[in-house]
Structures are given as structure tokens and as C-alpha cells.
Amino acid sequence: MNRLLIKHARVVDPSQRLDDGLDVLVVDGKVERIAERIQDKGAEVLDAAGLIAAPGFIDVHVHLREPGYEYKETVASGTAAALAGGFTALCCMANTNPVNDNAAVTEFVRARAEEAGNARVYPIGAVSKGLAGEELAELGEMVRAGAVGFSDDGRPVHNAHLMRKALEYARMFDVPIVEHAEDLDLVSKGVMHEGAVSTRLGLKGITAAAEDVVVARDLILADSFSARLHVAHVSTRGSIHRIRVAKGRGVPVTCEVTPHHLALTDEAVAATEYDTNTKMNPPLRSADHVEALIEAVLDGTVDCLASDHAPHHADEKALEFDLAPFGIVGLETAIPVTWDVLVRKHKMPVSRFVQLWTTNPARVYRLPGGTLKPGSPADITLLDPEARATVSPERFRSASRNTPFGGMRLRGWPAATIVGGEVRYRRERR
Amino acid sequence: MSIKPAERLRLKDLVGIEPLTPEEIQLILDTADRMREVAERPIKKVPALRGKTVVNLFMEASTRTRFSFEVAEKRLSADSLNFSASASSVEKGETLLDTALNLEAMQPDFLVIRHKHAGAPHRLARVLRASVINAGDGAHEHPTQALLDALTIRLRRGTLEGQVVVIVGDIEHSRVARSDILLLSRMGARVRVAGPPSLIPCGIEALGCEVHHRMEEAVAGADVVMMLRIQLERQGRMNFPTVREYFDFFALTPERLKLARKDCLVMHPGPINRGVEIDSRVADGPQSVILEQVTNGVAVRMAVLYLLAGGHGEPIAD
Numbered sequence: 001m002n003r004l005l006i007k008h009a010r011v012v013d014p015s016q017r018l019d020d021g022l023d024v025l026v027v028d029g030k031v032e033r034i035a036e037r038i039q040d041k042g043a044e045v046l047d048a049a050g051l052i053a054a055p056g057f058i059d060v061h062v063h064l065r066e067p068g069y070e071y072k073e074t075v076a077s078g079t080a081a082a083l084a085g086g087f088t089a090l091c092c093m094a095n096t097n098p099v100n101d102n103a104a105v106t107e108f109v110r111a112r113a114e115e116a117g118n119a120r121v122y123p124i125g126a127v128s129k130g131l132a133g134e135e136l137a138e139l140g141e142m143v144r145a146g147a148v149g150f151s152d153d154g155r156p157v158h159n160a161h162l163m164r165k166a167l168e169y170a171r172m173f174d175v176p177i178v179e180h181a182e183d184l185d186l187v188s189k190g191v192m193h194e195g196a197v198s199t200r201l202g203l204k205g206i207t208a209a210a211e212d213v214v215v216a217r218d219l220i221l222a223d224s225f226s227a228r229l230h231v232a233h234v235s236t237r238g239s240i241h242r243i244r245v246a247k248g249r250g251v252p253v254t255c256e257v258t259p260h261h262l263a264l265t266d267e268a269v270a271a272t273e274y275d276t277n278t279k280m281n282p283p284l285r286s287a288d289h290v291e292a293l294i295e296a297v298l299d300g301t302v303d304c305l306a307s308d309h310a311p312h313h314a315d316e317k318a319l320e321f322d323l324a325p326f327g328i329v330g331l332e333t334a335i336p337v338t339w340d341v342l343v344r345k346h347k348m349p350v351s352r353f354v355q356l357w358t359t360n361p362a363r364v365y366r367l368p369g370g371t372l373k374p375g376s377p378a379d380i381t382l383l384d385p386e387a388r389a390t391v392s393p394e395r396f397r398s399a400s401r402n403t404p405f406g407g408m409r410l411r412g413w414p415a416a417t418i419v420g421g422e423v424r425y426r427r428e429r430r
Numbered sequence: 431m432s433i434k435p436a437e438r439l440r441l442k443d444l445v446g447i448e449p450l451t452p453e454e455i456q457l458i459l460d461t462a463d464r465m466r467e468v469a470e471r472p473i474k475k476v477p478a479l480r481g482k483t484v485v486n487l488f489m490e491a492s493t494r495t496r497f498s499f500e501v502a503e504k505r506l507s508a509d510s511l512n513f514s515a516s517a518s519s520v521e522k523g524e525t526l527l528d529t530a531l532n533l534e535a536m537q538p539d540f541l542v543i544r545h546k547h548a549g550a551p552h553r554l555a556r557v558l559r560a561s562v563i564n565a566g567d568g569a570h571e572h573p574t575q576a577l578l579d580a581l582t583i584r585l586r587r588g589t590l591e592g593q594v595v596v597i598v599g600d601i602e603h604s605r606v607a608r609s610d611i612l613l614l615s616r617m618g619a620r621v622r623v624a625g626p627p628s629l630i631p632c633g634i635e636a637l638g639c640e641v642h643h644r645m646e647e648a649v650a651g652a653d654v655v656m657m658l659r660i661q662l663e664r665q666g667r668m669n670f671p672t673v674r675e676y677f678d679f680f681a682l683t684p685e686r687l688k689l690a691r692k693d694c695l696v697m698h699p700g701p702i703n704r705g706v707e708i709d710s711r712v713a714d715g716p717q718s719v720i721l722e723q724v725t726n727g728v729a730v731r732m733a734v735l736y737l738l739a740g741g742h743g744e745p746i747a748d
Binding site: 196198201202203274319320322 | 525526527545547548549552553556567568570571605608631632633634636637
């Protein structure tokens with residue numbers, strides 16, 4: 001029998017209302033027992049003094065790029081990046097080539113993840129065939145193959161009737177439809193947030209209203225048809241306000257916010273003189289929107305944090321700002337960036353932080369993790385709240401380096417990542 | 431407020447008006463003023479940039495700006511190379527960065543770039559040893575145009591300070607408007623922009639201007655009215671309805687010009703659309719300085735090249 005004993009940790013598990021100095025005993029990949037001063041002769045001991053032990057963090061919004069774009073990322077490199085970032089599991093989006101709009105691709109991605117043996121992978125299937133926004137994909141077959149939700153992420157579900165049918169149909173499987181909320185007509189050819197900064201830089205803007213109108217529409221649909229809606233990467237004051245009101249009225253909606261939308265504003269585009277690593281979709285917003293998002297994370301309107309890890313090759317990002325693709329990598333910076341903004345700057349309780357990164361993600365997608373209750377899989381993230389380090393993209397496990405956080409000094413890094421009782425990542429002390 | 435000119439330019443490049451101090455702007459305008467004299471000579475040439483190589487990299491259509499730079503380069507005795515998008519490897523799929531690095535390998539001293547994407551000159555300025563001069567990047571900046579506009583106003587008025595300058599038209603898509611607003615407001619002029627709200631970008635006030643949507647209000651009491659070209663291809667694309675309606679509400683007609691000061695200057699960065707944004711009677715009238723702008727453009731570009739090459743003081747002792 002395989003036994004691992006984590007000693008002297010501050011165990012934070014909101015699912016059991018735990019936040020105490022405790023030991024965790026893992027036997028055969030499952031949590032056996034959490035108690036004070038556990039003695040166990042046969043167990044390998046991991047001294048976690050000064051560290052936080054939490055249910056394994058789950059990143060519900062990742063682009064693994066495989067199949068089709070292996071030059072940007074593979075399932076193996078993406079899940080290795082997840083481990084190094086402190087994540088034991090992730091959900092991956094369907095905009096691969098071929099698109100994950102059928103059970104064969106869903107199975108392929110899961111098999112690749114199995115082979116890699118890094119973090120767990122839960123695929124999110126496409127809502128529409130080929131992401132074309134016309135016909136429903138075979139959602140049921142994909143659920144059987146392991147899909148945990150559906151999204152045309154990268155694009156919105158433009159047709160309201162299709163969105164309605166997707167929401168209704170998905171009710172059968174109790175999975176959420178995940179919206180990338182963006183009205184493409186309003187976005188037009190925008191490349192950054194529309195505001196004083198885009199005007200100054202002469203770049204075409206993306207109005208916040210482009211997100212707001214789709215969120216408003218989807219909230220009406222979720223309400224009218226009592227179906228589960230999850231809004232991906234919320235970035236505007238208007239949409240988070242509407243989600244808060246809808247939640248108050250009992251609409252079955254959940255949402256996520258990314259680290260970069262909490263930590264950066266559109267001024268970053270100007271400050272870096274058009275660095276394409278500040279180009280992503282939704283775009284970095286102005287300070288007023290960022291303030292509203294932080295408020296919503298603090299007051300519980302936001303359910304999950306999620307990186308929207310979107311790897312792109314350096315050659316693609318070396319183009320002019322207008323031409324470079326949208327997206328940045330996030331798996332390996334998500335935890336320190338959010339720890340810095342939320343826990344250090346805004347004094348968020350650690351248990352709330354843990355909730356946003358694991359308890360709630362597991363609840364939204366009905367995943368097996370998110371808890372350290374005895375008998376559950378021993379997926380554990382160890383966090384060192386005092387560890388300080390500079391973000392060094394050249395050391396990323398991800399196959400891509402497109403981050404705006406390079407060179408930033410941050411505190412609060414993952415110390416180890418344990419999946420199924422196995423220590424799969426341990427941070428070297430530098 | 432009288433602004434003392436700087437002794438020299440601190441910067442390697444001229445990517446926009448934004449990074450310039452009022453003192454540096456003053457230096458460029460003073461130097462340009464002296465450069466004008468070269469054109470009056472029987473032999474319109476000085477040796478100031480002899481042995482220097484200038485690459486004119488025009489990746490978007492341009493006639494007057496490209497010619498203006500070429501004339502400026504020739505009058506300073508520089509060697510010019512012209513590179514236009516249609517004749518280049520760009521059509522073969524080479525990236526801007528690779529194109530620029532290949533040009534750099536030929537060791538030019540200057541790269542003058544016109545590009546349809548905002549920020550392209552900034553990107554090149556960071557990686558190239560050559561001085562990069564922005565000849566217009568997307569809807570961002572067109573610094574030499576703003577400098578020649580300022581020189582034209584200064585020559586006619588003696589100063590920029592306190593001048594009420596109205597810029598009318600498609601502000602959203604105009605790099606000229608952005609550079610003009612930045613420069614003129616920095617030098618103490620009062621800038622108004624006017625156009626339909628659908629062509630005024632949000633937050634433009636932050637660059638240093640007032641916004642008007644009624645032409646008559648905007649022009650009232652103005653010292654300078656600068657009309658921007660309405661790009662006919664934008665008609666019917668939801669930005670504004672028709673040229674006919676645009677003319678009705680925003681064209682500069684003799685009647686509207688009467689609302690400005692009596693000696694109000696009429697300017698236009700060209701090319702003009704007669705009967706679209708400007709009535710021919712105004713474009714060709716006594717208050718128009720549109721062709722003076724073109725003449726001054728050469729002097730301004732000579733000054734910029736000369737100063738970026740490290741020149742200062744009396745430029746044209748030969």
C-alpha cells in the first residue's frame with residue numbers, strides 16, 4: 001500500500017469548513033484521514049510546515065491546443081504547465097483542429113492526458129458542430145466520453161435560438177453551457193478595450209457593451225428555460241452587475257474571472273508600447289471595470305478563477321498588434337497573480353481563495369475533486385504563501401511563452417502538486 | 431508663455447508627437463523655419479546628410495508624404511532608397527520584423543515608415559539601430575504632418591499660443607487629428623474637434639481638445655479650421671449615411687467660414703475631396719493655406735532628419 005503523510009500543514013478545505021494546523025494521511029491515492037499529529041510508520045513524510053494544503057486547484061478554462069496546434073501546446077506540455085502552476089486538474093476548450101465536437105476527439109484528448117500522466121483533464125465539448133454556430137454537436141455522446149460542459153469558446157454562440165436549444169438539451173446531462181460572451185458585430189475589428197487608451201494608441205476598440213449585450217441575452221435565456229449557464233472570462237462592470245442581479249433572482253448562472261483581468265488594465269498596452277502579450281480576448285479593461293471585477297470576486301458574485309491559458313507561438317505574437325492572435329498563457333502564473341491581488345492587496349480570507357480555485361470549480365462542473373473529505377481522490381495543492389519569485393517565461397513548462405507577467409516579482413507560489421496521492425511537482429527553492 | 435527650444439533631440443526616433451517635450455517641438459519648428467531658406471537657393475541642396483542612407487519604407491499608399499520625405503532627403507544630400515509594399519517581399523509573406531531586419535543589415539541611418547497598423551514604427555524602433563521616423567501608423571500618429579501644420583500656423587500667425595484651431599471630420603480614423611491635437615495643445619493652442627458622434631472616438635478629450643457636434647458652434651471665432659479628408663469608402667458602412675448628408679452638416683462652405691475670425695486660416699492635410707468635406711470656393715479662396723502646408727512639409731522633414739542625425743545650431747552653413 002502507498003502511504004503519504006503530509007505533516008504540519010495549514011489545511012484549508014472549505015468543503016469541510018477546515019482551516020487549521022493539521023496532518024493529512026493519504027493511502028492508495030485517496031485521502032485517508034485528516035487530524036492533528038498523525039503517526040504512521042510506513043508512510044513517506046512530506047514536511048509542509050509553513051505551507052497551505054488545499055484540495056487540488058482546478059483551472060476550468062485552458063486551451064491545450066491538441067489536436068491540431070501542437071506547435072503552440074500539447075496535452076502533455078499543457079498539463080505539465082498545470083502541475084508547475086499548482087493545478088491538479090483542468091478543463092480544456094474545444095477549439096482544436098479537428099474541433100472537439102464529437103466523442104472521438106473527446107476520447108483522444110482524454111487518452112493523451114492519461115498517457116502524459118500529469119494533471120487530470122476534463123474536456124469541454126463544442127456546443128455547435130465545427131464551432132460554426134449552426135447545428136448542435138452530439139452533446140450526449142461527448143458526455144458519455146467524458147465531456148463536463150459545452151462551449152464554443154473563442155467564439156460566442158451567436159444564434160439565440162441555438163443557444164436556447166443548447167441550454168435546454170444540456171439540462172438532460174446536468175452540465176453547463178459556457179458562453180464566450182462577445183457580440184461579433186459590435187466587436188467589429190477591435191483589438192483592445194475601447195476607451196481613452198485605445199483612442200490614444202489609435203487601435204480599434206472593443207466596447208464593453210459587446211460583452212454586456214450577450215451576457216444580458218444569455219441571462220434571459222437561462223432564466224426563461226431554467227438551464228445552467230456559465231459565463232466564461234467576465235471582464236466588464238456591466239456584465240458582472242447583470243450576473244449579480246440574476247443570481248439574486250435565482251437564475252442558475254455561474255461565472256469565472258481571469259487573473260489578468262484582475263491584475264492588469266488597458267494601460268498595459270500603452271506602457272509596453274503595443275506588446276502583443278497584452279492582447280487577449282476579452283481585452284484588458286479600464287480601471288473602472290477591474291475595480292468592479294475585484295468587488296465581485298470579493299462579494300461572492302464570481303464563482304471561479306480561471307486562467308484562460310491561451311498559448312501562441314512566438315512567431316505569431318511577433319506580428320503587428322492588429323495582426324497578432326488574441327491570448328496569453330496563464331497556468332504558471334495564475335496562482336501567484338491572484339494571490340497577490342486578492343489575498344495580499346485585498347485581504348481576502350485564504351479559505352475564500354481556495355474556494356475560488358477548487359471548491360467552486362468542482363461544483364460548477366460536478367468534478368470529483370474540490371474536497372479532501374476522507375475517501376476522495378488525494379489531489380492536493382501545497383501553497384507557499386511566503387515564497388517570492390520573479391516570473392521567468394524561459395522556465396515555463398508550457399510550450400509557449402506569451403505572458404505579460406514576465407519579470408514581475410510575485411509572492412505566493414505553489415510548493416507542490418499532488419495528484420492521486422503522487423507528488424507530481426515540487427518547486428525547487430531558488 | 432514663450433517656450434525655449436531644446437538644444438537637441440534626446441530621442442533616437444520620431445515615433446510620434448506623444449514623446450516630445452514642448453521644447454523639442456520648438457527646436458524642430460525653429461530648425462524647419464531655417465530649412466525653408468534652402469528651397470529659395472538657386473541650388474537647392476546642402477551637404478548636411480552626405481553619406482547617410484535613408485530607407486523609405488511605405489507599406490501603405492502615399493504620394494505626398496513619400497515625395498515630401500524624398501525631396502527633404504535629397505535637399506540634405508542623403509542617399510534615399512524607396513521600398514513600397516507592392517514591390518517587396520511583403521507580398522511573399524515576409525513579416526514586418528524580418529523585412530526591417532533585412533533592411534537593417536544594409537546599415538541605413540534612417541528608416542522612414544508608413545504602415546497601416548498602429549504601433550508598427552514603435553516595434554521597429556525598439557529593435558533597429560537606425561533612427562525610425564513615423565510617416566503615419568494606422569489611426570495612431572503622423573508626427574511630421576502635425577509639425578508642418580504647426581509650422582504653417584506659426585508662420586502665418588507668429589505663434590501657436592492661444593490660437594483656436596478646429597479640426598473637422600473623421601476623427602476616429604485620423605492619425606493626423608491625434609498628432610495635431612497632441613502637438614497644438616502642448617504648444618498652448620486651444621483645439622476643438624468636430625464631427626458626428628459616430629466618428630469621434632471615446633476619450634479623445636484626454637489628448638487635449640473640446641468636442642463639438644455642430645459645425646457652426648465649432649467654427650465660431652476660430653483662428654484655424656482644418657478639414658480632414660472623408661474617406662469615401664467609409665460611406666454607407668454605418669459610420670455616417672451619405673456624402674450628401676455629410677456635406678450638408680459638416681462641409682466647410684463660405685457661409686460657415688464667415689462664422690470664424692475674418693482672417694481664419696483654412697487647412698487640409700490632403701488629398702482633398704472637393705464638394706465632400708470642403709467647398710472649392712473655400713479650398714481655393716484667399717484664406718486657404720493648403721499648398722503652403724505642402725511646401726512647409728519639406729522643411730519640417732528636413733529638420734527632423736537633420737536633428738535626428740545629431741545636428742543642432744546653424745544647419746545650413748556650407
